[in-house]
Amino acid sequence: MTDKIENIGGSVIQHGPNSNRVYLMKLDPADLPALHEVIMQRVNTHGYGKVFAKIPASVLDAFLDRGYREEARIPGYFRGHTDAVFLGYYPDVTRATDGDAAGAAAVLNISQDQAVSQPPDLEPRIMRQLRPGDVPALADLYRNTFDSYPFPITNPDYLQKTMATHVVYFGVFDENCLVAASSAEIDRDASAAEMTDFATAAAFRGQGLARALLAAMDAAMQQQGIRTAYTIARAVSHGINITFARGGYRFGGTLINNTGISGAIESMNVWFRTL
Numbered sequence: 001m002t003d004k005i006e007n008i009g010g011s012v013i014q015h016g017p018n019s020n021r022v023y024l025m026k027l028d029p030a031d032l033p034a035l036h037e038v039i040m041q042r043v044n045t046h047g048y049g050k051v052f053a054k055i056p057a058s059v060l061d062a063f064l065d066r067g068y069r070e071e072a073r074i075p076g077y078f079r080g081h082t083d084a085v086f087l088g089y090y091p092d093v094t095r096a097t098d099g100d101a102a103g104a105a106a107v108l109n110i111s112q113d114q115a116v117s118q119p120p121d122l123e124p125r126i127m128r129q130l131r132p133g134d135v136p137a138l139a140d141l142y143r144n145t146f147d148s149y150p151f152p153i154t155n156p157d158y159l160q161k162t163m164a165t166h167v168v169y170f171g172v173f174d175e176n177c178l179v180a181a182s183s184a185e186i187d188r189d190a191s192a193a194e195m196t197d198f199a200t201a202a203a204f205r206g207q208g209l210a211r212a213l214l215a216a217m218d219a220a221m222q223q224q225g226i227r228t229a230y231t232i233a234r235a236v237s238h239g240i241n242i243t244f245a246r247g248g249y250r251f252g253g254t255l256i257n258n259t260g261i262s263g264a265i266e267s268m269n270v271w272f273r274t275l
Helices: 033-044 057-064 101-112 132-145 156-165 209-223 238-246
Strands: 002-008 011-016 021-026 050-056 069-078 082-089 126-129 167-174 177-187 190-199 228-234 250-261 264-274
Touching: 002 057, 002 101, 021 033, 050 057, 050 177, 050 250, 057 069, 057 082, 069 190, 069 228, 069 264, 082 250, 101 228, 101 238, 101 264, 126 209, 132 156, 132 177, 132 190, 132 264, 156 167, 167 209, 190 209, 190 238, 209 228, 209 238, 228 238, 238 264
Parallel strands: 021 050, 190 228
Antiparallel strands: 002 011, 011 021, 050 082, 069 082, 069 250, 126 167, 167 177, 177 190, 228 264, 250 264
16 A cells, blocks of 8 residues: 555645655645644544655744754755755654664765766666656566555556656666666756656666666756756665765755655655756
8 A cells, every 4th residue: 555645735745654654745835834733633643653844944933833853955946046944743752763873874974975976888778768668667677676665656557647747767778678767756846856766676786877877867857957956865775875975966964764665664865966
């Protein structure tokens, strides 16, 4: 069962048991303060352990006054003018402490020591934007990579729908076989894109395919006039954090015990870049 996405006025929330949270994905400030009560109703009904919110800094005080705390920030996220602030609120106070904080800190230190580098040469492999005909192979790649994921990327219908609306998927092919993929989820209102859904088949890991995919997505988003790129990456994953550091992204903060992925709820790092 996947977590549910709801439109509340002009805002969008996701909630469910996979990440045991409510995620305020998009805020229309006109929905405040009533939206606070809607979120807490979902928390109380389902017993969620965290509320995760991405909001413009212009309304930050309205959340801090209710017990939220700032965990990460992306300068100029909203059309290059207003910061995006990532907040955590913890109905379950034990969830506010990262049990593997030392491991996450070690990964971050190693990642931040990485110099910006050029992506690898993929030849004879081919990279391109994915098309509707690629969806079955894409769903299979995600199904074979993740035991669990915060969005239903193993569902071909979901991939088809998002590909047709606001997500650009990229893939690397080896002899016509899809061996690595990623996506850029575009928020045109903000002129921002989340670089996400990275997956590489087991036999092809360690070859820099994620770095090549990221460089291709950065270039594609620049061509579309997107101002800001960012990601929310597993805090204990050396590979993905190093990929973004080498791609010229800056660290924006850590979201504690935030996301259900690969069978567990993990802390996540925010990385961002102005394109």
